[in-house]
Amino acid sequence: MSGGPDRGDRLQARGVTLRHLPLNTDARGALSFGEVGGQLPFLPRRYFAITGIPAGAVRGDHAHRECHQFLVCLRGACLLHVDDGTVRDEVLLDSPGLGVHAPPLTWCTLHLQMPGTVMLVLASDPYQANDYIHDYDEFLRMVQSMGQNR
Amino acid sequence: MSGGPDRGDRLQARGVTLRHLPLNTDARGALSFGEVGGQLPFLPRRYFAITGIPAGAVRGDHAHRECHQFLVCLRGACLLHVDDGTVRDEVLLDSPGLGVHAPPLTWCTLHLQMPGTVMLVLASDPYQANDYIHDYDEFLRMVQSMGQNR
Numbered sequence: 001m002s003g004g005p006d007r008g009d010r011l012q013a014r015g016v017t018l019r020h021l022p023l024n025t026d027a028r029g030a031l032s033f034g035e036v037g038g039q040l041p042f043l044p045r046r047y048f049a050i051t052g053i054p055a056g057a058v059r060g061d062h063a064h065r066e067c068h069q070f071l072v073c074l075r076g077a078c079l080l081h082v083d084d085g086t087v088r089d090e091v092l093l094d095s096p097g098l099g100v101h102a103p104p105l106t107w108c109t110l111h112l113q114m115p116g117t118v119m120l121v122l123a124s125d126p127y128q129a130n131d132y133i134h135d136y137d138e139f140l141r142m143v144q145s146m147g148q149n150r
Numbered sequence: 151m152s153g154g155p156d157r158g159d160r161l162q163a164r165g166v167t168l169r170h171l172p173l174n175t176d177a178r179g180a181l182s183f184g185e186v187g188g189q190l191p192f193l194p195r196r197y198f199a200i201t202g203i204p205a206g207a208v209r210g211d212h213a214h215r216e217c218h219q220f221l222v223c224l225r226g227a228c229l230l231h232v233d234d235g236t237v238r239d240e241v242l243l244d245s246p247g248l249g250v251h252a253p254p255l256t257w258c259t260l261h262l263q264m265p266g267t268v269m270l271v272l273a274s275d276p277y278q279a280n281d282y283i284h285d286y287d288e289f290l291r292m293v294q295s296m297g298q299n300r
Contacts, residue, residue, distance in 0.1 A: 025202070027204070027207075028203065028204070028207045028208070028209055029200055029201060029202040029203035029204060029207060029209070030200070030201050030202045031198055031199070031200050032198065032199050032201070033196060033197060033198035033199070033277070034196070034197055034198075035195060035196035035197075035276045035277060036195045036196070036276065037195075037276060038276070040196075040197075043193060043195065044194055044197075044272075045185060045186045045187075045193065046183060046184070046185035046186070046190075047183065047184055047185075047190075047194070047197070047270075047272065048181055048182065048183035048184075049181070049182050049183070049222070049224045049246050049270065050179055050180070050181050051179060051180050051182070051224055051225055051246055052175070052179040052180045053178065053179035054177070054178070054179060057177075057178045057179060058178070059178055059179070072199070074199045074201055074224065074268050074270070075201055075225060075266070075268050096199050096201055116225070116266060118224050118225050118268045120197075120199065120224070120270060122194075122197065126185045126186065126187060126188070127183070127185060
């Protein structure tokens, strides 16, 4: 029940948006959701969940060549850094009512803020090892060469 | 990285399967995943998450006419009842490494087992109020008429 696509709030990093997700709370708990045609800007072909993150741990710390990601913190809190190679945003994800769409060529880093945190990530593509960019300098070179080709 | 479709373990209720999901644990926590073409038997067009479930609460308690669901307990534990109108299975979902595929016309009920539980459900269709069957007697009549038409 989306009422049409939600384009979200644009952050500074190129193409990254913050989405406000419906969150219905009653005596039986809280239900949050996202759907294609509403809050989700792509059809997910993969999900992954990160749990049991120890204090001080950092997750992510890479970019994707083609894969879109949609990140939601379902429990606890994570500080998300999204970096397009030029500017970087910090977003505190501390509610299942907040999602971030990170398009390809966004360097994402997650910094745990609370024990018991559960992160959900929906991805546009199945896992492909060669879609990952783990080297930040390589990422910067890719972003730069993309800029020159525009 | 699925190595082809995983058809899962068949439960007694018609069409319901238990899927064993990859769960990679290291010093930075645990990562579990499912993807289309591997563990996920349909393309999800919606996800929803249930959090903050109070002690003793029951969620679900309905069936869908056409929507497929894939249920994973990302944290804590839930006892899932899946009922096809003739037989009923009970599955303890207590790990992000376990998922259940419930096809249409499966009556699903979730019984919270632990505080801090986080349930993730992927659904094959966007939300449609008229896809829900909330009345158990109506569900039984539908299942019966489907059986007669087979």
